[in-house]
Amino acid sequence: MVSSTPDLCTEEEVSELVHAFYAKVHEDPLLAPIFNAHVKDWEQHLAKMVDFWSSTLRGTARYRGTPMPRHAQLPGLDPELFKRWLSLFHQTTRALGNAAMRDRADMLAPRIAESLWYGYQMYNNPSSLPRDLDPR
Template identity: 55%
Template sequence: MSQLEFTAPDPDLCTEEEISRLVHAFYGRARRDPLLGLIFEAHVTDWDAHFVQMIDFWSMKLRGTNRFRGMPMPKHVALPALTAELFETWLRLFRQTTSEMGNPVLQFNADMLAFHIGTRLWQRYQLERYPDRQMVELCET
């Protein structure tokens, strides 16, 4: 088997249907999680609209489409009481979901992007919320 390389965004990486399945399956898992579920349910008021926005986001990141309109950073920084554990749970559930997609190239690229995105969001959250504290890094596992 050849070594996987990071190739995103690439329209040949996956289909829109795969992105839709990824988003719906991941958020189904996240909503059932005892910690993440409470946060999502408290802050997402229209799940249909959220799914459309997340599909557009991941389509942009993975396939290079330009439908996504939004600014995720300020929305995440505004959330109260986030922790490294929550971000790591998000990443673990995301990786579980991509591992079931049956597309190793999609899995590799989506997992790489998710770790990068999660790390950036967590770093920015810490800088905004706790500027005098030492930064806590996310685990890659």
């Protein structure tokens, strides 16, 4: 298993991953309308996502935030949107030259998506048990 460590990747690689991924999101017919409606300052959002992925991949502990409440309040999300997010993320990581970084990011992304999806369901329909994303 590849662990989070400053030696896993560089800050430049993290920034490239985040910017390449969100460039795909920004153009995606399913995800772009949601992100564009709720992200008011893309520079700030990208900087926060670089901090998040730097913390996750490199162990920098720079990310400060609570993403669950913001995601849980978005209207009308469904499993297909989370699956699409994962698909675009994996498309982006396939282009990474750093195999260790790719492996770690690809292992973490489904966990992040599942966590956000579970949280979303619990917030919006607390009387039902959350359903898995099951990306297959």
